[in-house]
Amino acid sequence: MLNYIWAGMILLGVIYGVCTGQMSALTNGALDSAGEAVSLCITMAGVMALWMGLMEIAQESGMITKMTKGIRPFLRFMFPKLPEDHPAGEYIATNLIANVLGLGWACTPAGLKAMEQLAELERERNTCANFQKIEMQEKIRSDKSRQKWDEIGKDKRNLEIEKGKTYSEKTEEYSKNREKQNNDREDKQNLRNIHTASNEMCTFLILNISSLQLIPVNMIAYRSRYGSANPAVIIAPALLATLFSTVVAILYCKWKDR
Amino acid sequence: MNALTHMSDIMIPMIIFWIVGYGMVSGVKVYETFLRGAKEGLRIVVEILPTLVGLMMAVGILRTSGFFDLLGKMIGPATEAIGLPAQLIPLLIVKMFSSSAATGLVLDIFKTCGPDSYAGMLTSILMSCTETIFYTMSVYFLAAKVTKTRYTLPGALLATLAGTVASIFLAGKM
Numbered sequence: 001m002l003n004y005i006w007a008g009m010i011l012l013g014v015i016y017g018v019c020t021g022q023m024s025a026l027t028n029g030a031l032d033s034a035g036e037a038v039s040l041c042i043t044m045a046g047v048m049a050l051w052m053g054l055m056e057i058a059q060e061s062g063m064i065t066k067m068t069k070g071i072r073p074f075l076r077f078m079f080p081k082l083p084e085d086h087p088a089g090e091y092i093a094t095n096l097i098a099n100v101l102g103l104g105w106a107c108t109p110a111g112l113k114a115m116e117q118l119a120e121l122e123r124e125r126n127t128c129a130n131f132q133k134i135e136m137q138e139k140i141r142s143d144k145s146r147q148k149w150d151e152i153g154k155d156k157r158n159l160e161i162e163k164g165k166t167y168s169e170k171t172e173e174y175s176k177n178r179e180k181q182n183n184d185r186e187d188k189q190n191l192r193n194i195h196t197a198s199n200e201m202c203t204f205l206i207l208n209i210s211s212l213q214l215i216p217v218n219m220i221a222y223r224s225r226y227g228s229a230n231p232a233v234i235i236a237p238a239l240l241a242t243l244f245s246t247v248v249a250i251l252y253c254k255w256k257d258r
Numbered sequence: 259m260n261a262l263t264h265m266s267d268i269m270i271p272m273i274i275f276w277i278v279g280y281g282m283v284s285g286v287k288v289y290e291t292f293l294r295g296a297k298e299g300l301r302i303v304v305e306i307l308p309t310l311v312g313l314m315m316a317v318g319i320l321r322t323s324g325f326f327d328l329l330g331k332m333i334g335p336a337t338e339a340i341g342l343p344a345q346l347i348p349l350l351i352v353k354m355f356s357s358s359a360a361t362g363l364v365l366d367i368f369k370t371c372g373p374d375s376y377a378g379m380l381t382s383i384l385m386s387c388t389e390t391i392f393y394t395m396s397v398y399f400l401a402a403k404v405t406k407t408r409y410t411l412p413g414a415l416l417a418t419l420a421g422t423v424a425s426i427f428l429a430g431k432m
Contacts, residue, residue, distance in 0.1 A: 005352065005359050009316040017323030025322045033318030037310040040365065045303045049296035054277045056295025061284035063277065112401040119402035196406040197399065205398055205410045209389040210417035215269065216386035218361075223382060226368035234379065235266035237428040238386035245387050245421030252413045 040225050047221035055103055064101075068093040078207065078253065079200050088117035092204055099208065102217050107208075114204060122198045203253040210249035212242050262432070306358070313362035321366055341426045343377040345370070346384070350422070354391045380429035387421035389414075 017026040058064055071093055075082070082089055091114035098107040197205075216238050223231035281288040320326065326345060334344030345367050353360040364381055371377040391414045399407055 005356055006312065006316050009320050009359075013316070013319035013321075013323040013325060016325045016328070017319070020324050022323055026319055029318040029322030030315050033314040034311050036318075036365075036369075037307065037314040040314075041303050041307045041310060045300055048299035048303050050299070052299030052302070053292035053294075053296035054274060056298070057281040057286060057288050057291045058277045060291045061277075061281040061286045063280050063284075108397070111398055115398045115402040115404075119404065195404055197402075197404045197408045197410060201399075201402060201404065202408055202410045202413065205395060206413035206417060208398070209391055209394055209414040210421070211387065211389040213386055215273065216382070219364075219382045219386050222361075222365060222368060223373040223378075226365070226373045226378075228373035228378075230263070230266075231373070232270055233263055233266050233432070234382040234386065235269045236262040237266075237379075237425075237432065238383045240262075241383050241421050241424040241428055242387035244424040245417045248420035249413060249417040252416055256409050256413070 040222070043225040044218075044221045047217060047224070051102070051215075051217045055101065058101075064097060067097050071096065078203055078250070082121070082200055086117065086121060088114050088121060088200070091117060095204075095208065096212075100212050100214050102213055102215055111204075111208060115201065118198060118200050118204065119194070121200070123194060125198075126194070199257045203257060206249045206253055207246070210242070210246040212246045214239065262428075309358050310361070313359055314365060316359075317362040317366050321370075341380075341430060343371075343380070345377060346381060349381065350384070350388075353385070353388055354418070355393060357390045357393070360385065360390075376429060379432050380425055383425040383429055384422060387425060388418050391415065391418060 014026065017023060068090065072089075075089055075093060076084075079089070079092070091110045094110040095107050095114055098110060215235060219234060219238070220231045223234070278288055281291070326348070329348065330344035333347060337344055337347060345363075349360055349363040349367065352363055364385055367381045368378055373379075373382065391411070395407060395410060395414065399405070399410075
């Protein structure tokens with residue numbers, strides 16, 4: 001994705017620059033920007049080191065774990081059908097907290113784990129639903145074939161004992177085979193459902209994208225680099241805006257999930 | 259908006275006090291732990307440096323070519339009526355795909371308009387309350403092997419729209 005955006009910006013810029021005859025300005029623009037990126041990183045280094053240092057303390061002291069536990073009631077509200085103590089819940093909590101604290105590096109791994117767990121949960125659900133259906137159909141069929149097997153079994157019983165296999169063992173083997181066939185069939189049916197997002201996945205991603213953030217650390221660093229009189233002045237309005245977008249997201253999810 | 263400014267001012271000192279205080283009470287070796295985290299922070303900055311050079315160069319080329327001016331003349335009058343300066347349109351679109359590409363555009367706006375101008379304020383707030391929708395969705399759904407995303411995209415777009423509207427409203431009050 002970034003390949004196209006990056007190449008697109010450069011190609012478009014050069015072509016348009018040639019058309020408007022801005023070639024020397026273009027050279028300066030490219031060189032100046034590259035130098036500027038380095039000086040920006042020097043400013044950013046201070047803010048990032050400070051913030052990450054504080055976060056390390058928060059993590060070490062168990063503050064983040066405590067916060068993860070603290071949002072359990074919220075998770076129960078947002079994901080009412082998620083079983084209590086399902087591993088997905090913890091990953092979702094970690095991801096949301098990391099998001100709020102602006103810990104980009106901690107968000108994604110937990111988020112991906114949460115998605116995998118939700119996919120697993122969805123598979124279990126489908127299997128349960130299908131299993132009941134198939135069980136009904138199979139019961140009728142297997143009753144018939146079991147009767148047939150019983151008849152054959154009477155004839156062959158003596159032979160089986162000679163081979164060291166009892167009749168009951170044979171029956172067990174037979175039902176195991178049956179089970180395997182059932183599983184194969186279930187898998188085929190599930191393939192259709194597996195690739196569809198569950199309600200939990202939709203809710204989780206929308207919440208994640210609405211991105212509730214406590215302190216926009218990067219923005220503050222950029223603002224201070226470009227000479228803002230008060231770089232941190234955006235914290236409160238940013239918090240209000242992000243709260244608003246998150247509330248809208250919650251309402252939307254609740255409406256869809258009703 | 260004095261209350262908002264005041265709240266912004268006290269946030270960072272409060273959080274620093276809270277984290278360090280809580281760490282002390284919990285018996286964490288706060289200073290050593292802080293140094294370890296700070297080292298990690300520096301590593302992250304070094305890692306994003308090449309990205310920033312690449313993207314700021316691309317945006318620099320695009321800006322000096324006069325392309326943004328053209329875009330501003332074309333769609334500026336329409337968007338400025340709703341309080342959205344023309345420079346923010348490419349930013350809003352790019353932000354849906356890539357956070358680092360958006361950073362390049364943000365810095366360009368700060369440089370040309372100043373971070374305390376209306377456009378600068380709006381950019382700061384907007385970037386703090388929106389996410390890279392398409393990037394996040396593709397990565398997360400890939401992990402779950404999901405191809406039918408159902409109502410995720412409309413919901414994400416709605417949340418982003420809500421954030422944008424709130425940002426325009428709040429930036430106007432600053």
